[in-house]
Amino acid sequence: MTAPLVVFFVLAALAVIGAVSLILQKHPIHSALSLIVVMVALAGLYLLLGAEFVAAVQIIVYGGAIMVLFVFVIMLLNAGVEERTSISKLAGAPGLLLVVALAGFVAATIAKSAESVHAAPQTGELASTLGISNMIFKDFVYPFELTSFLILVAVLGATVLAQREKS
């Protein structure tokens, strides 16, 4: 039971508990907090995988911006105070079984086919900040610029939609 394995199991358990708590909580704000726990646990897993830049950006972007947006929306709109999670018992049980089957199928397929793939050896430097920025700004600069353009269009669209109608 080496140390990385122990850390993996702790973080994985945290992530799964957060996801289960997302489902079981009645109030959306508690679901949002559970999702934040999942995000932080995933950031820890990325650190364990050696992708430190991705881990930090996961916390900054997902934990610090996207989830803040969710929390604001829930707070401002008073979204569904005490949502009824009376997941009808009849549908819940087979639903859970089907989801487990789906997840198991996905996992088994990938795990089986994974062992037969061999890639050319590369250095472990692709995940570093230098490697990522080299890829973004040299090899994939056109998709990067197009993506930022797309985000700009989305922001403009949201601003236009949020305008009050000129009566």
Added chain:
Amino acid sequence: MTSFLSTNAELVITVVKIALLLFIVLTVNAYLTWFERKVVAHIQSRWGPHRVGPHGLLQPLADGLKFLFKEDPTPAGADKFVYYLAPLLALALALTSIALIPFGPEPLPWKFYGKAIYLGIVSPDVNIGILALFAITAMGVYGVALAGWSSNSKYPLLGGLRSSAQMISYELALTMSAVGVLLMAGSFNLKQIIEAQAHHPERGLFGWNVWPQILGFFCFFVAAVAETNRVPFDLPEAESELVAGFHTEYASFKFAMFFIAEYTSMITVSCLCSILFFGGWLSPFPASWTFTHYLPSVILIPFGLWVILDGFRYETMFGRIILLGVGTAIAGLGAVFVLLPNVNEFIQAPFWLLSKIFVFLFVYVWMRGTLPRFRYDQLMAFGWKLLLPLSIVNVIVTSFVILARMTWGAK
């Protein structure tokens, strides 16, 4: 027992360092409140705390006891879990950010079962040092927003929303203004950022990042003050405006947790300012002036003697004893540095870093005593329309200069 220590040496060192740093940070916080009250009082021509202990030095102790024994009501209808979570979150995040700051480049001269002991919880080589600090700052919004919402009351909700909107807006300017420094240093690693400012050790303080990045420094400092919700950006928690903003419904110990979180983030921001822009642990004097290595002793010994002298003339007996003890300790520390040269060499780096942090904390407190606060719309306009464009301009200009140097390069 020794075999346990020798196999888990790293873990034991880290745990001891965490406990020590936690104790030190909490004590510094307590005395920072004393310092703030004294300085603001003297700015306003009054004494400040001066009854509890000599010169009010035991006032933080009295405040701590008060916080422990005060009644702690929970507002009716508050979401209990989130209400208890918010101050915990704020405090935990603020204290975590101190763990990422290196206080000195070299480890202590003694090894513990073969492992070097660095100054700073994580050894100085965190490859994403400053990015992780920004990540922790980004999460700090939750403490405020959740506190405001969970109190189930108008003033906290408004205060919390305003405060968290302010924090998010200034976070952008904060990270953008630090990018100029990152471009110059070429790394997120705090130790390498400081070393990049030491390329010309004979320039002393003129090699620091603040001179080429003066615009970046001002943007960073202003954004950091806004991020920590301090004057002049403390409208969301100002007494005359929103009762007390997001921490209205918090009493005693939970309020103390918010308080400690705010002062700890002040300390973190001061550390960041000194590391990024003011050379961190580098001395402002050129490296060839080795006589300046006696500066810590030159400051400490007269200060200790002055405290002793004050102790002789103090009114109360209790005060006299404490002042004599404190003065002797300070003067003794200064004497130790003079007498032991290798300790003196080692102490240079942390001494300069701590002095710079102290200067920034003084500037924070000075601003609190002097400046009026922004109105909320002025605050938001300032952040989005002035600070963010300025920091982006800083990044662009820095990139052009670096590119020009690389193309037609000199050094």
Added chain:
Amino acid sequence: MVPTNYYVILSAILFGLGVFAFIFKRNIITIFMSIELMLNAVNLAFVAFSQALSTARFLCCS
């Protein structure tokens, strides 16, 4: 080191939980959050594969 399959299985579990939340929760905000959960699960699989490929073989032993 942690075998790659463990990350993939965790990713599948999180994805499954996201699908369950997507189908059975009634609040629209919670449904959006479950979409985020699914995206993050896939992201975890990406990063796990990226590390596995860069070490030139999948780690298979505990």
